[in-house]
Amino acid sequence: MGSSWLQWLLKYLLCLPGLAFATVLLLLALGIRGRRRRRPGEPPLINGYIPFFGVLFQIKNNPYKSIQDYQKKYGNIFTLKINGNYFTFVLDPFQYPLVLKNHKNFTFENFKDEFIKKIFLISIKPHMKKEFKDSQKYMQSKLLDLSYTLMQNMKHIMKERFLQAKNWETSQLYKFCISLIFEVTYIGFYGKDPGTNSGEVICELLNNFVKFDNEFLKLLLPLPTLSLRTLKNVREKLIQNFLSEHISNMQETSEIIKARKILLDKFTDLQDHEKAAHHFAFLWASVANTIPVTFWTVYYLLQHPEAVAVLRDEIDHLLQSTGQKKEPDFNIQFTREQLDSLVYLESIINESFRMTSISSNVRYSEEDITLNLGNEDVNLRKGDIIIIYPPFLHYDPEIFEQPEKFKFDRFVEDGKKKTTFFKRGKEVPYFLLPFGSGISKCPGRFLAMLEMKQFLILLFMYFDLELIEFKPLEFNNSRILFGIQCPESDISFRYKLRC
Numbered sequence: 001m002g003s004s005w006l007q008w009l010l011k012y013l014l015c016l017p018g019l020a021f022a023t024v025l026l027l028l029a030l031g032i033r034g035r036r037r038r039r040p041g042e043p044p045l046i047n048g049y050i051p052f053f054g055v056l057f058q059i060k061n062n063p064y065k066s067i068q069d070y071q072k073k074y075g076n077i078f079t080l081k082i083n084g085n086y087f088t089f090v091l092d093p094f095q096y097p098l099v100l101k102n103h104k105n106f107t108f109e110n111f112k113d114e115f116i117k118k119i120f121l122i123s124i125k126p127h128m129k130k131e132f133k134d135s136q137k138y139m140q141s142k143l144l145d146l147s148y149t150l151m152q153n154m155k156h157i158m159k160e161r162f163l164q165a166k167n168w169e170t171s172q173l174y175k176f177c178i179s180l181i182f183e184v185t186y187i188g189f190y191g192k193d194p195g196t197n198s199g200e201v202i203c204e205l206l207n208n209f210v211k212f213d214n215e216f217l218k219l220l221l222p223l224p225t226l227s228l229r230t231l232k233n234v235r236e237k238l239i240q241n242f243l244s245e246h247i248s249n250m251q252e253t254s255e256i257i258k259a260r261k262i263l264l265d266k267f268t269d270l271q272d273h274e275k276a277a278h279h280f281a282f283l284w285a286s287v288a289n290t291i292p293v294t295f296w297t298v299y300y301l302l303q304h305p306e307a308v309a310v311l312r313d314e315i316d317h318l319l320q321s322t323g324q325k326k327e328p329d330f331n332i333q334f335t336r337e338q339l340d341s342l343v344y345l346e347s348i349i350n351e352s353f354r355m356t357s358i359s360s361n362v363r364y365s366e367e368d369i370t371l372n373l374g375n376e377d378v379n380l381r382k383g384d385i386i387i388i389y390p391p392f393l394h395y396d397p398e399i400f401e402q403p404e405k406f407k408f409d410r411f412v413e414d415g416k417k418k419t420t421f422f423k424r425g426k427e428v429p430y431f432l433l434p435f436g437s438g439i440s441k442c443p444g445r446f447l448a449m450l451e452m453k454q455f456l457i458l459l460f461m462y463f464d465l466e467l468i469e470f471k472p473l474e475f476n477n478s479r480i481l482f483g484i485q486c487p488e489s490d491i492s493f494r495y496k497l498r499c
């Protein structure tokens with residue numbers, strides 16, 4: 001009896017489905033055996049059921065809701081196993097500075113290096129790091145200089161495409177925002193190659209960019225190469241676009257890209273392909289978040305005519321005070337200071353950030369450390385990743401009343417920018433975190449704000465716009481913990497020139 005049972009088991013296990021089943025059993029056994037155990041003083045640990053991946057598949061479809069459920073069960077600090085790493089979530093905003101201001105114990109580089117290596121095929125060697133760091137200030141000032149060029153490009157493209165829109169034209173809002181922001185930014189940074197049809201080049205580049213952007217986080221997963229083949233081919237095409245044989249022909253390249261080229265050429269050990277990958281990563285960073293947040297801002301505004309009226313009024317006042325008129329040739333121009341003085345416009349953009357940003361602040365724990373949280377101590381392990389996840393701040397009803405509602409003037413108080421928000425009667429140290437913070441703060445944040453402001457000014461001053469579909473738009477959750485969320489689907493709208 002015993003041996004026939006064993007024979008049956010062996011026969012079963014050696015057939016193909018049996019082998020797969022046995023592999024799963026083995027993985028589970030290894031997973032359970034190799035499971036990390038919570039040590040005294042450490043935050044609650046949730047390993048999940050799937051070896052290596054941990055809770056990834058549980059949280060992937062709705063990270064905010066999953067993290068909320070963990071918070072209810074385990075409190076404001078807990079550790080999740082995700083994709084082979086241990087992520088400790090710190091959810092109480094008063095505890096953020098313990099992580100974000102402790103640059104000695106919590107660094108960013110390790111995480112960033114891993115991320116850009118897998119996603120963009122870039123590895124930054126130690127001697128390059130210093131050069132990149134030293135050039136940061138110069139690069140930032142060059143980035144800001146670009147805002148004027150972007151406005152000129154925006155006006156030019158709008159004039160070319162929309163000057164005829166005297167009657168209602170219908171379009172898809174997300175596609176509309178992607179195509180404008182992408183083209184304006186790409187030409188602004190890299191210029192044009194007079195030897196090619198730049199319209200076609202940009203169209204192909206944009207198609208590949210969208211395909212890559214929809215799926216890039218899969219590159220972090222240990223998936224079989226075959227299943228990533230299409231994505232890797234798309235990435236390769238995008239990188240190829242920036243090989244020196246292509247970009248050396250570009251004219252009207254911006255100062256920042258020229259400076260980055262000189263910097264990259266300094267590293268004689270860097271192959272042309274990797275330099276091209278640096279350029280692609282830079283382009284991706286410059287549009288990947290600006291596009292969705294611009295889209296959400298327009299989408300929210302189209303549902304709030306009272307906000308559009310206040311916005312138009314604010315811009316009209318600025319036009320008057322700067323002696324300008326809204327002529328039909330899109331020829332209005334504001335300085336950076338003038339754009340900064342538009343408090344309602346800034347509040348509208350900030351409100352969109354608040355509602356759509358999941359830009360997690362990620363830190364790598366350099367050593368075992370005990371964090372004093374005030375009421376308790378918690379031990380964190382070397383190599384763990386600490387996460388500040390902004391949706392918990394942005395949707396906290398104690399800090400932002402009715403957080404699920406778009407309130408266009410939430411960040412205005414007595415006609416000025418509102419910069420203090422409270423929880424439990426105390427001012428919170430951070431109230432809006434779309435651009436990261438401290439050592440990982442986005443160097444393009446000022447340019448992004450200026451670009452969005454200029455885009456919204458032109459759009460709402462020169463056009464009447466209306467949604468023609470009325471459906472609630474969901475987030476597609478493809479970015480899980482990073483950047484600005486993208487919409488699950490597009491939505492139809494119509495526009496025509498304002499008289």
Ligand code: HEM
Pocket residue numbers: 112143282285286287289290293359360361362434435436439440441442443444445447448483484
């Ligand atoms: C709404 C628009 C934008 C948002 C929300 C945003 C957000 C962020 C965030 C959160 C980070 C930190 C990454 C992290 O902590 O993992 C980052 C980094 C970065 N961003 Fe932005 N960004 C925006 C626009 C731009 C623009 C216009 C540029 C222009 C070049 C840019 C260039 C970069 C670069 C180069 C980095 C990497 C910095 C580093 O190496 O440490 N970003 N961005």
